[in-house]
Amino acid sequence: MKAAETPTVPGFRASGIHCGIKAGEKAGEPDLALLVSDEPATVAGVFTLSTVVGAPVELSRARAQRGRARAVVVNSGVANVAMGERGRRNAVRMGDLVARAVGCPEEEVLVASTGVIGEPLPMGAIGRGVRAAAEVLDPGGLGRAAEAIRTTDTFAKLAQRRVRIGGRTVTVAGIAKGSGMIEPDMATMLAFVLTDAQASAPYLRGVLRRVADDTFNRVSVDGETSTSDSVLLLANGVSGAPGLKRAQGPDAERFEAAVHDVAESLAMDLARDGEGATKLVKVVVVGASSPSQARAAARRIANSLLVKTAIFGADPNWGRILQTVGAGRIRLDLEHTRIGLCGVTVFRAGASAGPAARRRAAARLADSAEVEIVMDLAVGVHRARVWTCDLSTEYVRINAEYTT
């Protein structure tokens, strides 16, 4: 969702301001976002599985586990990672500043940071920033918050859906930042989804786990997980809709579908905005012998430098797709394997579908901003899909010239 209606969620206010964390060529850009619920909200979180995690992740993971939150504070520019005891102290202080500014218990503030690794948070700037951000909190501020969490994202990412639950309108809206394709020292995916639904924390956790697994975890930014990846889902109940406690039933299904749609829209924007990317690529693997084989095959294709550079060059190179799947030791029946590019079958019956199909696929690849790769392994019924982007010379330039 670019340049569309700015999302608002009843009972939530947000802001995004510049407080002086970002330096260099990004100096002056927004770098601190605040999300506040007027009522205590239930919360669920999913976090990076990296063995190297930032102090903000440690803190927010523990607090999200308690299930209750009033505010989320996010800074961009400095990730507060690999800073030892000082990092942990600063993450706690950042939360305390917010608790004081908005008047809530400290444990109900969640914290996220994204930016360079190995540098200290400028606590003076953050103190001033939190006070300034609290003063301009606004129901329409989600767009500015989305701006403030950007690092090298080329556009702010927002999404919104509305559903009817028990006769009431419930809003689900989210913001996210990507990691370029996979990004320098700032490789972090952050997403915050807000809703005025009423939902128990255990229920919310289940929803977020299922949704994240099918959306954010399917954006392949090349297998790099950052030290700071965090996704939070807050529900404040302000809609007055009946409370959601279990995954079964039409209300719960509608709600989960809305959260899924918002997350999926944000996830696709993350792939679309990959560093140097010129095309959004959707990889669909079907006919796999197990769900994990399907996922592994889709990820291999999505992460293959050769496939990504071929897409950049509009080359319908099925040999590279076949090869990377084979190299992943994925089970397939070569004589019945099928590979389609932008709807054109280019490989079937153990061989090329011929030069005419190749030319047709090449033409569609050249013309499409969104490319679909479909591969049928022909050994089972399991499927998986992953979004990624192509790999351009621009990507290498960005990442080779980036210096801290």
Add this chain to the structure above:
Amino acid sequence: MKAAETPTVPGFRASGIHCGIKAGEKAGEPDLALLVSDEPATVAGVFTLSTVVGAPVELSRARAQRGRARAVVVNSGVANVAMGERGRRNAVRMGDLVARAVGCPEEEVLVASTGVIGEPLPMGAIGRGVRAAAEVLDPGGLGRAAEAIRTTDTFAKLAQRRVRIGGRTVTVAGIAKGSGMIEPDMATMLAFVLTDAQASAPYLRGVLRRVADDTFNRVSVDGETSTSDSVLLLANGVSGAPGLKRAQGPDAERFEAAVHDVAESLAMDLARDGEGATKLVKVVVVGASSPSQARAAARRIANSLLVKTAIFGADPNWGRILQTVGAGRIRLDLEHTRIGLCGVTVFRAGASAGPAARRRAAARLADSAEVEIVMDLAVGVHRARVWTCDLSTEYVRINAEYTT
């Protein structure tokens, strides 16, 4: 070994000629190599673990298992992969042509092909080529064979060692071709190591398995295994040195060390000659909690686009190294983890070693054609090393512009 003495192994003759398989801008370049032992040799092979393998691999794997070989024929230009029944027939015919030309049983001919996937071998050209290659077989022909197996390799790869076994001089020599960095449709690593040692086939298998695991399997060309990767070791006994049957003992150790040295030299050349590469990178991980954790950490570092682009840009970016190892869920003790670049410690005690160390490392990175990355995970005693190369804009250009 470039531009040094051309290796010769007593009792082996070799040749490399052009027979018309390579087309386009490579037309006219050598594309068929023949290696022949005057006496029946014992043989061991290791092959790609891909689930998509070429017909030559299927054939040679079965024949190597029998333990006896007289000849190896290799063509470049067409890989004979994904060609179904026709591919299998052509691989067998290629072997038969050699058996007839050199006068040996068909089962004692091994076959390898490297080049584009999905195209038929031009059997007429190969027939003429085999006869022509057999006519010019020469004890000094190994250099020409090394030329003929190249695809996008920028130089031919040869290595040689001599050792004394039981009072006799034993020669071990090998040739190899790389896969660029990881290569288009021609991503194949082939290596052929010849020796005049006398060795039983089971012993030779053990030597090759151990050596390949420590050399060829440690070249990380980004995790892509090709459909055609093959390494063969042939021993013809012509030296008259006492026969080797078991791995223990000083003779066996000296022999295995010589094979290891030859394989290591070839493997390093493969990494050095990565597509678009400007630097050879050696990654050493120590202090891991298990051998598999050590290998996984080294491979993550070697395969990380961010690390590879940083090396290309001479940026001593320890954050990227830390992040990719964390993302691989590798166990480490962050407070005791150490990262060194070109001999300069840039990260220790959970934090940056400071700007002076960073500047020193940056200067060394800029000046070195060979870069060493050392990471101590500080949780155990296990270690691993992997060779790779940096990732340049040239790599993307080559692979995006490559069309079949």
